[in-house]
Amino acid sequence: MIFPVIVPVSLSDCGSTQMALVLRRYSPLLLIVIVWEAVTRGGLIDELFLPMFSDVVIAFWEILQEDLLYHVGRSVARGFTALACAIVFGASIGVLMAWYKPVRILVKPVIQCFYPMPKSALIPLAIIWIGLGDASKITLIFIGCLLPVVVSAFNAARGVDEVLIWSARSMGATEGEVLREIVVPAALPEILHGVRVALALSFILMVSSELIIANDGIGFLIGFLGEGGDFKGMFACAITIASIGFCADRLYLYVSGRILSWQE
Amino acid sequence: MSISIDAVTHEYRPPRGRPVLALDRISLEIADREFLALLGPSGCGKSTLLYLLGGFLPLAGGAITVGGKAVTAPGPDRGVVFQHFALFPWKTVRENVLYGLGKKRLEKDERLRIAQEHIDLVHLTGFEDAFPSQLSGGMKQRVAIARTLAIDPDVLLMDEPFGALDAQTRIIMQEELLAIWGRSPKTVVFVTHDVREAVLLADRVAVMTARPGRIKEIVETKFDRSELNELSKTPEFVEQVDYIWNLVREEALAADAARAANPG
């Protein structure tokens, strides 16, 4: 199958080849935007279904002047707080479960019960228990993100190479020292991987809870604009939060790459 | 430090299935500052015996004493070097070597001095700030040896330390080990499956039977080791290797037959 594809072959004028590689990798997006604009401007798709890309950009700019930052800020603040708590709490529980049998016997059945439960099922429960404010959303995100962190911390700590622990013991480390100085650092790569999953989940639960318990936040804004008929604004906000989720993931990868610089 | 292994028995409990007798009333006396090789076919329990000496596994019967004291747990009097190095990958070379030193009550300067001394001893000067992921197999094993020797144990337990290295590196490491041991002799228990290596390095070679492990025969291998290269070509050496290899071969074939009779 021969596919005539027009791809910029040499971007040497752009300066560094690193830059060129990135541009070439993301160039399909440019193509999509061009097609989007062409198709909507040309009237092939009704404006009601798909606003023009340029209009969406303008709408984004307008909302930015108004209260976009406020809503995004509320959302991110909630999500970040909940996620941070889930990481600290979850990693500790996971490691303690792996290390101490009594803790494991107590906590593991609870986790196995909640594992197959879709976390969004807890939204109505949060409404009943905590109400319709910040606290219920934060609690929801916290509980939802807890599980992947606990599971990955548990698996990571369980999977620490035995000879590392034996070496430490034979060099005179106490049990507490082995846990702190050997198990935790050795488990860190896998824990960080679980945190990445939790990060994506936090965004999903953040937006979901705001679509359902709608008082503020980017999810609320999307729903509000949609109901009000401002589809351009709706598109703009949806793309905004999707991009923020993506950027958060990339940022996380960069930071955890630095923390784990000792790996190859 | 002399070691006394008296009618030691150990059972291996797989997660599923019946317990298997790994060592059957095995007895062995090792003199102070003797270099003893433990040799045997796969699965004979030689590593298990080493781990019992290290205090990592529980005894099912019998007693092990080191320097008169019973072995109940791992400790800095018995240093261990593992086949796959067991270096802490998140610590640099220097930090790895410093780890055991940190458990002793020493001044910081003293610790750094001893660590550097041992890094120099294994010819890794200049690599103090490298991470294990940046080192070759031979270099990693040197770090492991430096780390273990730095705490100055009375006994050195080595579990096929050169098994993961390529043939050329292995020969170099054998020479270096003997050089280091010559300078500060300690009691060494050296597990290997390589007959030639055992005869080359050890004062005595203890050949084990197939599972359940007992001592089949102990062969004296005292040679003049000042010229290692020349030693391996002498007829006495070749004779000893041949003799011991036949002992091991008998046991290896018996082990194969036993495995064929009881698959899984």
Added chain:
Amino acid sequence: MAGAQETVPNDRKPSSMRAIGGRLFETVGPYSVIVGIIVLWEASAQWGDIDPFLLPAFSTVMSRFFADLFSGKMLMNAGLTLWRALTAFGIAGLLGVTLGILMARTVPVRWFFDPIVSIGLPAPKIALLPIFMLWFGLFDAAKIMMVAFSASFQIIATTWAATRAVEKELIWSARSLGATDRQLLWQVILPAALPQILTGLQIALPICMIVVLVTEMVMGGEGLGSAMLRASRFADSPGVFSGILSIGIAGFLVIKSLEIVRRRLLSWHQEVAQDRATV
């Protein structure tokens, strides 16, 4: 296996009362923890000072659960929710696996979809729900498309990685034995990539469940999610708890079924033969 100093000191014999007691604790432990929690729940609801709205008694929840079950209402809702989730899963699976394989095998497809998948995977796709409602209407179609869209990125990414990772040696051996392109794909590459592809599907399934509930809660209608949200709005807490129980069971059944399918499909693979389990 890591764990706190679990080795018995040498002066103690292993086959003692202590060891037998330990074994008993291990097998009975998990169930007794659950039973213990239920007992605590019932006790505090009956005799404690807890508002029955916040924590209806376990017995109340159970009787409501069975009432709904036998009235057929729960089965109807569960059926709807599962129909949506599984249809979406099927669509996402089919399209996702196909696209993933194409991405691994053809350069143009890979060039075009790589940034889309790479950006879309970590992005909260649920944010596009109002857009899907705009495009597909206010009924099942929008829900199913949203769920399929959300799950497909995971499937595409994992399938692509799995197909890409099939060892060159396997492919070269097959070619030197005279395999055609089509035979290569179906008889070598797909079986080799299958374990990882199935893992991707197993990750996508819970995503389907999570998202289908959110779509139901946002869009209303019938289904386990919308029923639960209605219950919360009407301060019907036994309804909410009973709903959670039914979703938990539905989720469990669905996930377990996929595990069984995996075992069947991979019976030749060493992971099943050696019975390696993960949490």
